[in-house]
Amino acid sequence: MLTELSIKNFAIIEQLSISFQSGLTVLTGETGAGKSIIIDALGLLIGGRGSVEYVRHGEKKAELEGLFIIEDRRHPVYQKTKELGIDINEDQMLVIHRTISHSGKSICRINGKLTTLAILKEIGQSVLDIHSQHETQALLNKEKHLELLDFFHQSSHPDFKKSYQHLYNHWKQLKDKYEASNKNEQELAQRMDLLDFQLKEIQNADLQPDEDQLLTEERNELQHFEKIHSNLNDAYNALHGEQRGLDWMSHAANHLEEAGEHHQAVKKMHQDYIDHYYLMEEISYQIRQQLESMDYEPGRLEVIESRLHEIDQLKRKYGQSVEEIMTYSAKIEEELDEITHRDQHLENLSNMLQEAAHDLLLEAKELYLLRKKAAKQLEKAVLAELKDLYMDKTAFEVDISIPSRENGISFEGKKVTPHPHGIDQARFLISTNPGEPVKDLDRIASGGEMSRIMLALKNIFSKHQGITSVIFDEVDTGVSGRVAQSMAEKIHNISSGSQVLCITHLPQVASIADTHLRIEKIVENNRTHTTLQELSFEQRIDEIGKMITGEELTTASKTHARELIEMNHKHK
Known part of the structure; x- marks a missing residue:
């Protein structure tokens, strides 16, 4: 989870350090106080697009740093960092640092190691997910729906794609090799001349091991x-x-x-x-x-120098050592043989490719059938979530289909194209009005409905995506009353499996939080500053009371705020 966030010279924030707790943390404050700036800072920290406008006026650079504690050693971030040569120490700490200069340059570090923005984004988004009312996330991206469905299914069947992916890798290697071999005659002739020259040059040298x-x-x-x-x-x-x-x-x-x-x-x-x-x-x-x-022996030294010079010339072209040169020689000799006997080689490759494709497509169909069953289970889970959010008239469907491709492989009367996850695709379809046909998620117009749909899906997928921290930026926009209370409970439910930070204007959400932070904007020496304070129980009552009535705090609003907190405490 995210345990510490440090912000320096970012927008109107001069310097701010925030400690986060597990569970649900809410952030409240007046409009313009800087709540969204903190979300912007987190977005940049995990690889969002930077801008010189984020650097505080008069400063040379903005600095962002986040400390994450990843307790589960099975979390995907451990494998990703290992592949990238980044160590996560025994304290299970992941430190992400990003600096944006006033010239627009961006410097990224993960556990002190310089890295690219792309790697920062890959690592950052595997531990932190930011969802806002106006930001397109994976849930709205149709290309991600198949992946999300698989996340849902993998909770009970962790290796269901293993066999397919093994077959896919084998088929892809054969396909790439076949396409490389099936070049035009002119390219092959030129390639053959080059390889023939290189092979003769190496063979004439008569190299000996070591x-x-x-x-x-x-x-x-x-x-x-x-x-x-x-x-x-x-x-x-x-x-x-x-x-x-x-x-x-x-x-x-x-x-x-x-x-x-x-x-x-x-x-x-x-x-x-x-x-x-x-x-x-x-x-x-x-x-x-x-x-x-x-x-x-007079003259022997000269002979050795001449021979070493000859070997060095070959090293510049074909390898760093005699061993590598000899390995390269064997490789081009094999390629020359394949080109010389191209027709036979292509025929063999074609037969192997057809056999691999046959096995692959049979396994892909099994995946398709498994996903059809998983889709029904997901539909039931989503509808149950939506019912809790008072959208019981909503229709939700997971459409699993096998698209036809013009240049694909023939399979059961159509052309299909295998991809790393199968031959099918998934789309989440929804209708919020009875009698209306289901449509893609991104076609939903109502902000309130979109908020509830996103929250329902987040509640299901958060535990399957492996995300340790989820950020909600005013996802409760456009709702009130009993719907607001239900959304508050859903958000808190998500925090049982992932740390949640939520910016909210709803007293129902604020009252169910485990930790309540208030952000304020102050002016000192003609400069604007942002401050953050963790509220005590009595301070929470006052803050939530103001959220209920507006600026004026009344006895009735304080009583209502206290009742909300106590009621939600019992719910938790």
């Missing part, structure tokens, strides 16, 4: 031949000869042997000494053999 390393070592030895030979010779002479190392060691051995005749510990010492003496003697023989085998 040849570059071995030659480099030999070059180093030849460049220091005189120094190596001189030092070995001096070492040998220091050991062999009268009054030299081994001679003195032999004298020491004799003295130890005599002393050991009368002392057991010294006798044992003499045996150990003799072992080391023989070892030193053996090493001296090895030094002599090394000296005898060393022979400086």
Whole structure:
């Protein structure tokens, strides 16, 4: 969940740090106090489009930072950050930082690591979801409906797409390979000439495994031949000869042997000494053999330098090492063979592709049938939610269809195109008026109805999407009375599975919150500042009382506010 938000020099906010709790937190305040600015800040923090207009007047940059605690190690963000090389430490902390300069440049960091805005967006939107009355979210995006339906189904069948995705990856690889092989004749001829030239160049070099390393070592030895030979010779002479190392060691051995005749510990010492003496003697023989085998061959260094230069030229073209060059040679040799025997190769690929497509489409149909069943379950769940929100006359349908594509694969009398999730598509359709046909969600006109529909869907999907924090920006617009109370209860229900921050003007929503924050705008030294305060129980009563009656706080409104809080406390 989001535990801390720091905002500096952002719009009218000079500096603000907000600590968030679990459960439902509401944010209230007068219009223009800066509530939406906080939502804007969160939107930018998770990858929203930045603008120099957000930088506070007279400042060089705006800074935003959010601290998230992700307790569930199974949360998708752990896998995403791992793939990107970003560590989430043992404290389960994810820190997202974004700076926007007055010149328009944006700098993004995740756990201190510089990253792109696209990655910031991918990570940020996996932990925080912002929903506002005027913002198009995944629930309104028809392309996301299939994904949402799958989220719903995966809660009870986590691996239902695993087999299809394995088959899809295999089919896609074959398809890409077939299309790459089926190029026009001119391109193939040019490619063949290039590969033939490269293969001959590598083969003529007659490279040997690790040849570059071995030659480099030999070059180093030849460049220091005189120094190596001189030092070995001096070492040998220091050991062999009268009054030299081994001679003195032999004298020491004799003295130890005599002393050991009368002392057991010294006798044992003499045996150990003799072992080391023989070892030193053996090493001296090895030094002599090394000296005898060393022979400086004039011109060999020049041959090595020439060969290494030839290998370096090949490295610039085909790999960083002899091993990589040889691997590349085998690869282009295989490609040349495929081009030479193109017709047979294409026929084999075509047969493999048809077989893979057949298996894939059979599995895709199974997915389609599973989704048809899941769609019915989702419809029941949504209608139950809408009934609680006093929209019991609403019709909601999940339309699952297999679209026909002109350039697709033939399947059961139509052309279809497989995609990573199947061959079907899903659309959420709704009608809020009895007798009217169902339409796409984005065709709904009433703001109040849209708010309730979005809330119903959010209540279902929030626990399936893995989102740790959900932000509602005045989603209760256009509702009142019993509908407002029902929406308040729904919003609180969502907070049982995800942290929820809600900007609201409804006393029903404010009174059911676990934490209540009030935002105010003040003017000091001719500059506007924004302040934030967590309200106590009595302060909440006053704030909610004002929300009921307006600016004037009355005894009746305070009594009503207290009753609302106590009633909702019992509901919780």
